[in-house]
Amino acid sequence: MTSDKSQIVLPSGLKFSGVKCGIKNSGALDLAIISTDKKSVAAGVYTQNVVRAASIDWNRNITPTGNFRAVVINSGNANACTGEQGVADNQQMASQVAELIGALPEQVCILSTGVIGHVLPMKKVSAGIAEAASTAARSEDHFRLASQAIMTTDKGPKTVTQTVKIGDEQIQFAGMAKGAGMIGPNMATMLAIMMTDAELTAELAQTLLANAAKESFNRISVEGHTSTNDALLLICSGESGVKVESEPQINQFAKTLNAACIKLAKQIPSDGEGSTHLVSIEVTGAQSEQDADRVARTIAASALVKTAITGADPNWGRIVSAAGYAGVPMEIEQTDLQLNDHYVFQSGQPIEFDAATVSRSMANNFETRIQLKIGSGSGSAMHWTSDLTVDYVRFNSEYTT
């Protein structure tokens, strides 16, 4: 899943570590720390679920900030729905990391993912934090270990790196994410951490991250179940000395951040549990971007659309009718639908098309592209999702108590 297999350049001013401390019974890596050499900017975007983990409230209180020093991530246990104990354990994780790197607890973010309703094994977590803090380094290997330590049911790590020029000066972007659908016997969590060595204010970082999230991580789904622990962070070490201040600088930075977020976000439904296709949905011609987004989301949530794609079935009826109940206006007579660039419905009418050819194209490509125009407006939006397979259902129903 790593998008850059060749030598990668990491943002300066950041250290990474990934260790195994026994939260996961499998013995896989399960604790990571990403720290900055000095006080840095960090911004965050968090789950909207009203049932949420202690870590989410903690991070929300301390970001955006210009005083960030580290984020500790554990996988295998989400520390959600764990009451007072969960709040205390979260606080203890922050305190321990802070002490080890010479910072204050409120300079440390926490991300957790895994089963919910179970108290963290704090002795193991504590040993993991000690090991991770002492082994952190800025190397490709350490970056890779960290990206593996945040995984749960992911088939592989999800990362992105990018070099970009702001004016004449060069900055580095890197990102890692996890998420594939279900976790242990419980739920999906999406975690992502974007990093750069550019220098920008906490307020600007927050604004640009929130904008980027709207077009990337907020536009993906596997089964549409919003987790208690979803979080996206942006860490800006400032170590490159390249300032992002002027409008052209900000535009260039935002463009790169958005593209990197989309690249990383798409890796999540690509790895959706049991999935055999990435489904990209582009809705155009809507009266607003919001309307287009609602239509795309409704199509993405349809079990009938998802199963049709699993079966390489160019079933335009399921797609058009899903759009129809999204609750937004459609100009039917201006509605066109393409599947992998083949028109299958045009001007509000079914058209003759070679179903076998379209089906073959769907069967032979990992990505199925749905392009739906719903009228003459200028609103458009993208969404990426997984298909729905027998393996998804099998995986999520074969739990034995």
Added chain:
Amino acid sequence: MTSDKSQIVLPSGLKFSGVKCGIKNSGALDLAIISTDKKSVAAGVYTQNVVRAASIDWNRNITPTGNFRAVVINSGNANACTGEQGVADNQQMASQVAELIGALPEQVCILSTGVIGHVLPMKKVSAGIAEAASTAARSEDHFRLASQAIMTTDKGPKTVTQTVKIGDEQIQFAGMAKGAGMIGPNMATMLAIMMTDAELTAELAQTLLANAAKESFNRISVEGHTSTNDALLLICSGESGVKVESEPQINQFAKTLNAACIKLAKQIPSDGEGSTHLVSIEVTGAQSEQDADRVARTIAASALVKTAITGADPNWGRIVSAAGYAGVPMEIEQTDLQLNDHYVFQSGQPIEFDAATVSRSMANNFETRIQLKIGSGSGSAMHWTSDLTVDYVRFNSEYTT
């Protein structure tokens, strides 16, 4: 699926027929007519999908009415997304029925269900209408034939009959419905027809039907895909001579209608494609009925909840977290969850419970009951859905072009 297997009493003033005319390749019954002996009251509630069949627009224009004479229902072809031809065919069906029973086209409703995007085989339909009109009768056998002729992927007919006293006088209710999820290679359609021999105005019939729909047919789902053809009719022949006018009469009628609609509606997710459980979801303690309804709907739409129930997994985390993202306020510390009467989460905390016992109860009962209290409010709502199985996915993805 028939809820009354013993001798049933049908409302007077109504005739039924069900025939096979070859719309379905299988040779199964595929055309039904329900007609009244004289001008009657009819009310209707229809799909909110903006992509909708010609029949929906037709019915919406002529109901509520005091001039109703017949409804013709064809299965196997939804006559949706068929453009001008579809509108003309719909008109022709109404005209032919009208002519055969001595009425005007605008006294005839049309319901269609089946594949979309295909023009109706009008020669076959026309022959079917002629046969159905000439064979219509008020008998249990004919009622059963009609209830079979409206089926698509249903495993069996879905009917309800009820005798009720309005004051000292007796009236009869009967109803039939179809719907199981997918139809042919295309989509789900829910059709239901409620009938009574009580006498009431068209306006009152419309109000009471809309209210009944809110608590019954609008509170069921299989995969949540709103069809282009969904329709619910109420036909009141008035033949019993029993008037529904005073407040106590109206209340008694409404209560019976609501109960009959719920009884019929629940048969649809019970027969959900591939389903192994009916899931009833009761949400209480919300700040409003609307909030409770949103939470119940969100839980019902969660693939993670549905697969957990398939696997008899008392997975409270999936249910509580789905409630959390419904977009309504929750009082977490007042949140309780019961599965088949066993508490599994109380006062916002996981509790100790015998998972094996709860799982066994889920495995051994066709109905899994979810009771979720989300706070101290007085808003409550019910919802009924199917679970999500490997067979559902297999059935809906194993389409070959």
